Amino acid sequence: MLEVKDLHVTVEGSEILKGLNLTVNPGEVHALMGPNGAGKSTLSAVIAGKDGYEVTSGEILFEGKNLLEMEIEERALAGILLGFQYPVEIPGVKNIYLLKAALNAQRVARGEEEIPAPEFMKLVREQLSFMKMDGSFLQRAVNEGFSGGEKKRNEILQMLVLQPKLAMLDEIDSGLDIDAMKVVAEGINSLRNADRAILMVTHYQRLLEHIVPDRVHVLVDGRIVKSGDKDLANELEARGYEWVLEESAA
């Protein structure tokens, strides 16, 4: 589904990703771990199409298509959705407007009719209650005045409504207490199926107790230096990153 090949990315003149390779297949859950400054968030930002990231070489294919030639919204319409580490507050734009506009953009792109309002409301209300969110959320401006936990739930709510093929979650666990973490993890787990891939960027192993990954990658200094199964995450939790650094230097 997603193939990242020898990706080099510079930000403001300094190279952050230095030849990153990653393949994610449908049905898989990948966790990308690593110390601060390793380039974890850079990868998801480049995949989403954020400004300020210059790809100097390498390529990213999504379902065989060159992702780097696609507009930001085209990537979303192709099925890629990024859950932000710091969701942006958008004063004046109601959640309900965002959800409806986004869902209809998808449907129109697929050549379908726009969703009728009653059907849309039913869908949104179901997902809302699954995320243990109050109905008043819909009439509030996107993320405005939301607590950290509410913002993260809102990101997952958008995923549940928009049903992406590839869900990228950038440090979705940061700033969550244990109860919020459970709700968010349940939301993410409910997204797991044979056709969908999930790529999680995280600092901590804690999230991975709730969402068990198929593959764990360690990103150090712009490259994936070690990959393994869920046990690698446990090992990182127990031993830190030092040993990986030494191993990769050797």
Place this chain on the structure above:
Amino acid sequence: MSAAHAFLQRLGERADDEPTWVAARRQAGAARFEALGFPTKRDEAWKYTDVRRIAEGEFTLADDAELDEARFAALGMPLDAHRLVFVDGVFSAALSDLTDLPDGVSVEPLTTAMRTNHEAIGGAIGRLAGVDFSPFTALNVALSEEGAVVRIGQGVVVEKPIYVVFASRANESARMSHPRVLVMAGARSQSTVIEHYAGEAGAANFTNVVSEVMLERGAIVDHYKLQEASSEDLHVASIHIEQGRDSRFTSFNLNLGGALVRTDLVTDLNAQGAETNYNGLFFVQGRQHVDNHTLVNHNAPNTFSNENYKGILNDRARGVFNGKVIVKRDSQQIEAYQNNANLLLSDRAEIDTKPELEIYADDVKCSHGATTGQLDEEAVFALRTRGIDEQMARGLLTLAFAGEVMDQVRLPVIAERVERAVAGKLPERFNLADLVEVSDALEEA
């Protein structure tokens, strides 16, 4: 011949059977205007607004109000209201609807009101806005003839809005009009008055209106000025408000059209408990120019003013905001808040904004702020990552910016009209109707 003198040539076209005192007032206006001349950029109050397009224009006074139903329907709003219509300044009985006015309320064209009640009307008109306020008010006094007079008796609550339409036609030659609006709100009365300036595409007329609103003790007035003139129309307005004890005035100054638009809004808070609220929104594009000058005089203790003006500027449009609050020496324990925020959608658009506070009392709560910026690119990006295309994303964010003012609008027809106008001015398609429908569905659920 000076530009001012050329305008005054039109004086001869006014009726010669006017009462002596009306003719005398006209002469006073003419003399004052001729002495002042058109303002130039050297005048502080007109520093950013060049009126040469008006001064150098050739305008005649209209003498008919012909406008068929279909053309009118394209301009007016479908409001359940008491309606008074003027076409290029001339009263149209055919388009007006004053059939079910409640007791204690009168809504009349100025000429009728002067004929039937000239003492009350003649005494009130010009009391707040005489010849000295600006050259344009002087010109208005010289050339005005028609307008709207609204009188609301003590304690009367007027359920339906009073809707005054000033239609500007696409004429073969440019017309000018100098209407007056006079609203006298009796003690404890409640009313909504709408001044709607609507222009046909291609209209290139000059409107120079003066409005006066007088609120007696405890009166509540919601005042809307919705200006949707054509992109060639020239529009100068001054609105003067006088408030008695415990009265509440709320202004919505909504400017969407016009080539050159200047509005002065002046409130005198003359007794304790009086409160004035200024809400302003303008959206300009192309080479449109909109100038809002507002002034609140806190002439008494325990008075309140709250101002929120927002501007959206695209292309090479220019905006001016000058908001002044004056607190007199003995006006203690007043509150005055002012905010002006502007959104520049193009880097060639320009806004000049100047809040001014003059405070001569020491026990007051005042604040003011002005911001100018572009759309939040982080928010544009966030919306696009959800599959919303860039135009739509920018449209949503622009509407959201206007929303803070529009949320205060209590008449849904106006709120929706302005939202649609703002959305329609955004580049490319924008399916606002669809979004409104969702919100409605939500309300019903």
